[in-house]
Amino acid sequence: QQQVKQSPQSLIVQKGGISIINCAYENTAFDYFPWYQQFPGKGPALLIAIRPDVSEKKEGRFTISFNKSAKQFSLHIMDSQPGDSATYFCAASMGNQFYFGTGTSLTVIP
Amino acid sequence: NAGVMQNPRHLVRRRGQEARLRCSPMKGHSHVYWYRQLPEEGLKFMVYLQKENIIDESGMPKERFSAEFPKEGPSILRIQQVVRGDSAAYFCASSPPAGANVLTFGAGSRLTVL
Numbered sequence: 397q398q399q400v401k402q403s404p405q406s407l408i409v410q411k412g413g414i415s416i417i418n419c420a421y422e423n424t425a426f427d428y429f430p431w432y433q434q435f436p437g438k439g440p441a442l443l444i445a446i447r448p449d450v451s452e453k454k455e456g457r458f459t460i461s462f463n464k465s466a467k468q469f470s471l472h473i474m475d476s477q478p479g480d481s482a483t484y485f486c487a488a489s490m491g492n493q494f495y496f497g498t499g500t501s502l503t504v505i506p
Numbered sequence: 507n508a509g510v511m512q513n514p515r516h517l518v519r520r521r522g523q524e525a526r527l528r529c530s531p532m533k534g535h536s537h538v539y540w541y542r543q544l545p546e547e548g549l550k551f552m553v554y555l556q557k558e559n560i561i562d563e564s565g566m567p568k569e570r571f572s573a574e575f576p577k578e579g580p581s582i583l584r585i586q587q588v589v590r591g592d593s594a595a596y597f598c599a600s601s602p603p604a605g606a607n608v609l610t611f612g613a614g615s616r617l618t619v620l
Contacts, residue, residue: 402548428607439510439597439611440549485549487609492537492601493562494609498548 402497415473419486426488510612525585527615531600538581
């Protein structure tokens, strides 16, 4: 059973555009929602994270929007750059239990 | 401050051989996780360990796979009698003691079974 559902599976965006990746979860016990970025041949690295007591968190060009009632959260990448081309994973956790989405392969075209 | 260290980075084995993958967690981290990533797929949870204790192995295949995290030394993921389907990237991650919600990944070990 997939605890966290992520879409789309792949995404192509023009340079300067907005990239949006969506995730949904079922378990209301989750209390931490991180996003990881993975470049080819590398391990996933924490990009940005949010807790359910806030609806939005912004760090530079990266923003998480969180909708607690809908049990959905999304990553927005503003002014997308070719260097943002990577695979993005959303996750949900409670304590030391982590559940990952299936990943989104983002390609930013120059 | 070294991050999560995994070795070997690349490992080639023939069918039927054994593969051992090692993971040293970040300093101060007492929890270790193993994930498997197949080409074009997401991260599949395998096992979650603390020192000398397996907390959750619900993602581990029932046969040929085992993991340990001894009191001294790295965590080891062991795959016996490897088959071609075991070819994948295996990632280790670590986190601080319970409740910290922080997961840091290593660079991965890429296993190729010929």
